[in-house]
Amino acid sequence: MAKMIHSMIRVKDAQRSIQFYHDVFALQVKRRVDFADFSLIYLANEHSSFELELTWNHHSDSDYDLGNGYGHLAFAEEHLESLHGKAIAAGYHPKEIKSFYNGDDLVAKFFFIKDPDGYDIEVIERSEVYR
Numbered sequence: 001m002a003k004m005i006h007s008m009i010r011v012k013d014a015q016r017s018i019q020f021y022h023d024v025f026a027l028q029v030k031r032r033v034d035f036a037d038f039s040l041i042y043l044a045n046e047h048s049s050f051e052l053e054l055t056w057n058h059h060s061d062s063d064y065d066l067g068n069g070y071g072h073l074a075f076a077e078e079h080l081e082s083l084h085g086k087a088i089a090a091g092y093h094p095k096e097i098k099s100f101y102n103g104d105d106l107v108a109k110f111f112f113i114k115d116p117d118g119y120d121i122e123v124i125e126r127s128e129v130y131r
Contacts, residue, residue: 006042006051007073009119010064014041014056016116023090024083024113025075027052064117072112072120080125084111094123 011017018041021027027043030051041054052073077083080097087094094113099106109125124130 004050006053008053008055009073009115009117011054011056011117012060012063013116014039014054017054017056018043020092020116021052024087024092066118070119072122074122074124076124076126076130078126080109080111080123083123087113 018029021043026045028045030042030044032042033040037058039054039056039058041056042051043054044051084094084097092113094111097109097111100108100110108127108130111123113121113123115121
């Protein structure tokens with residue numbers, strides 16, 4: 001059976017992206033493969049074996065066009081309000097926490113935040129559905 005191991009995004013400034021993912025989600029660089037013109041930087045934390053691969057093209061000065069096909073990355077967090085406050089304190093400007101209902105049933109509490117390259121990230125409160 002196949003196992004999902006990582007998702008890749010392209011970043012303009014590797015250090016700025018590494019700092020963001022560390023500050024907000026406590027991701028650490030697990031390994032890095034540097035080539036002449038680009039680097040592959042794998043981030044993860046102790047809560048999951050899934051990794052976020054940052055692809056940094058060394059000499060790219062222009063922003064990436066995210067287009068209309070990109071959705072978002074998602075993180076599950078037990079202490080949603082605390083992480084939201086931490087992101088605000090670090091100057092990252094998360095959107096407000098929202099509650100999503102299906103009729104009277106709470107489906108999820110969440111907020112969105114953009115990383116330095118404009119990728120949307122959903123932070124969902126842990127629940128029976130989102131672990």
